[in-house]
Amino acid sequence: MxxxxxxxxxxxxxxxxxxxxxxxxxxxxxxxxxxxxxxxxxxxxxxxxxxxxxxxxxxxxxxxxxxxxxxxxxxxxxxxxxxxxxxxxxxxxxxxxxxxxxxxxxxxxxxxxxxxxxxxxxxxxxxxxxxxxxxxxxxxxxxxxxxxxxxxxxxxxxxxxxxxxxxxxxxxxxxxxxxxxxxxxxxxxxxxxxxxxxxxxxxxxLQAGSREIVALDEPLRHEKLAHLAQARARGASIDEIIHERRRFAPELAGNIYYRPYRTKDSYLVVGCLGPGPRARFRQALGITDPRYEPGFDRTNLAEVGNELVRICEETFLQRTNEEWLTYLEQFDIACGPVRFIEELFDDPQVQANGYIQEYEHTLLGPIRGPAPIVQMSATPTRIQRASxxxxxxxxxxxxxxxxxxxxxxxxxxxxxxx
CATH class of the missing domain: 3.40.50.10540 (Crotonobetainyl-coa:carnitine coa-transferase; domain 1)
Known part of the structure; x- marks a missing residue:
């Protein structure tokens, strides 16, 4: 073919x-x-x-x-x-x-x-x-x-x-x-x-911030621009500017659902998007999130979020990576270990799918690298040759x-x- x-x-x-x-x-x-x-x-x-x-x-x-x-x-x-x-x-x-x-x-x-x-x-x-x-x-x-x-x-x-x-x-x-x-x-x-x-x-x-609902987002954009102008005028560092801009999105300070965590022996990430996965995450960790309760006072958003982050970070330190991965999978939570690229060459999942392939370079000999990023049944993709x-x-x-x-x-x- x-x-x-x-x-x-x-x-x-x-x-x-x-x-x-x-x-x-x-x-x-x-x-x-x-x-x-x-x-x-x-x-x-x-x-x-x-x-x-x-x-x-x-x-x-x-x-x-x-x-x-x-x-x-x-x-x-x-x-x-x-x-x-x-x-x-x-x-x-x-x-x-x-x-x-x-x-x-x-x-x-x-x-x-x-x-x-x-x-x-x-x-x-x-x-x-x-x-x-x-x-x-x-x-x-x-x-x-x-x-x-x-x-x-x-x-x-x-x-x-x-x-x-x-x-x-x-x-x-x-x-x-x-x-x-x-x-x-x-x-x-x-x-x-x-x-x-x-x-x-x-x-x-690539950026979510490049899209705006005009009625909702345009005033906030101008508020951010005004802050930038003021911060630059007083000689603020970019670190200070970024820290100050967090007030425009206080909910980001309390991100516990989509982020990396340090465990007892390594690191992993969790990805919980949507109400269902987030509820399962809270169940797995045995926590409540007041931000999901009716009548929550959003003026306390950053404070509550920061406390939740502290609790979750301390909790993940109590078990090893493998223990957490096995446990979280019982709750159908998307999670995985943080790896370095060198670990992928011998990874069983990568090998099972043929994601690393070998081909020949005229001067350098055998090269290993990723397979074509898509596979097609009737018109198959393939590596024709090395560079x-x-x-x-x-x-x-x-x-x-x-x-x-x-x-x-x-x-x-x-x-x-x-």
């Missing part, structure tokens, strides 16, 4: 995380993804290299692709570029606005050569507006979107970014999702189209788009390809 995107060719002209991840996801659905790299390799190859031109970061985001290395900036590469565009179904870019135009790989240039092409362009902050030309990465999008302060991890008084690059990762998945929809639209209509995404929008979409070595498939790809061995040799002699 073939993957759903068998026969689809993707030109991946992207770097770092969001675009490369999107293209890698498409490869797991069967697409032939050509990683178009500069002659020196994309920057992610060169970040904390294991061996020359290979890094773990690159391995993660570029699995399943073939690599062709060429110099898009040299005008003599235009015949190669144009034949690649002719052969492609999808083109993905993630340059700052205006750069694709200078390289001849913007949507208008691509569609003149191939009217059916699906063009997916990711930027940091959108294609227009005062920040359009600002250089941006995930950490900047997290900061500018409010994500890094929405659930802050403060170290030495500084708001630290979420480590797994959420704006990049969400954008990667969203791009792959949009590209598959655009391919379906093309199948029905014969028409290509342009897709745009940005790290800023992805970071906004490619720089320029590993240059000759193969150039032959496929019609260049002769002599022409390829000349391209290399002219320094256009690697």
């Amino acid at each position: 073939h993957g759903a995107l068998e026969g689809i060719r993707v030109l991946d002209c992207t770097q770092i995380i969001a675009g490369p991840l999107a293209a890698s996801l498409l490869s797991e659905m069967g697409a032939d993804v050509l990683k178009i790299e500069p002659l020196e390799g994309e920057p992610w190859r060169l970040q904390a290299e294991i061996i020359p031109k290979e890094s773990k970061n690159f391995l993660v985001q570029n699995r399943g692709k073939r690599s062709i290395a060429l110099d898009f900036k040299d005008p003599r590469v235009a015949p190669i570029r144009d034949r690649l565009l002719t052969s492609a179904d999808v083109l993905i870019t993630n340059y700052r606005p205006g750069v694709p135009e200078t390289l001849g790989i913007d949507y208008q240039s691509a569609r003149r050569i191939n009217p059916r092409i699906i063009y997916a362009e990711n930027t940091a902050f959108g294609k227009t507006g005062p920040d359009a030309q600002r250089r941006g990465y995930d950490i900047v999008a997290q900061a500018m979107s409010g994500l890094s302060t929405s659930n802050p991890n403060l170290q030495n008084g500084l708001p630290m970014p979420v480590a797994f690059a959420p704006a990049d990762v969400v954008t990667g998945f969203a791009l792959a999702w949009a590209i598959t929809a655009a391919l379906y639209h093309r199948q029905r209509t014969g028409q290509g189209q342009a897709i745009t995404s940005s790290l800023l929008l992805s970071a906004l979409a 490619p070595a720089l320029g590993e498939h240059t000759d193969d790809i150039l032959r496929e788009i019609g260049f002769t061995p002599d022409e390829i040799q000349q391209f290399r002699a002219d320094g256009l390809v690697r």
Whole structure:
């Protein structure tokens, strides 16, 4: 059986995380993804290299692709570029606005050569507006979107970014999702189209605070903005600002139902969402929660919540992780141990579902990593190959788009390809 995107060719002209991840996801659905790299390799190859031109970061985001290395900036590469565009179904870019135009790989240039092409362009902050030309990465999008302060991890008084690059990762998945929809639209209509995404929008979409019921939430938002202005004017630290803002959501101070706990020998988390699971949690711990009783005086909300937190934290310290997990499962409470990633490779649940798979890298040998994130019965997903070595498939790809061995040799002699 073939993957759903068998026969689809993707030109991946992207770097770092969001675009490369999107293209890698498409490869797991069967697409032939050509990683178009500069002659020196994309920057992610060169970040904390294991061996020359290979890094773990690159391995993660570029699995399943073939690599062709060429110099898009040299005008003599235009015949190669144009034949690649002719052969492609999808083109993905993630340059700052205006750069694709200078390289001849913007949507208008691509569609003149191939009217059916699906063009997916990711930027940091959108294609227009005062920040359009600002250089941006995930950490900047997290900061500018409010994500890094929405659930802050403060170290030495500084708001630290979420480590797994959420704006990049969400954008990667969203791009792959949009590209598959655009391919379906093309199948029905014969028409290509342009897709745009940005790290800023992805970071906004991740936050519950980016949605408001105008009648209820807009006044509170302006109250928060007034507090921010006052706090900044008096030189308050971000730690002080975050602490003061808790008064706008006093119920968060008493969160006992959806959080980690320390036990006698380790840590676990519980997740109780909705009245039923929360009632079972109270039953399991033998506690009452006055906040659920009729007529509760909300002026005491924070005080009552803090006392409940203290009681629950002390209770969980009385048993081991295993004892608590066994006990809580009797009440059908969602819970689990806090682990480190190294523990997952030999985990029975991971092994039973085949969630870790092995594949071969040309230079590094066997690699183990997560299986494709979805499984499909009729059009199975699969890992086509490890990430490619720089320029590993240059000759193969150039032959496929019609260049002769002599022409390829000349391209290399002219320094256009690697």
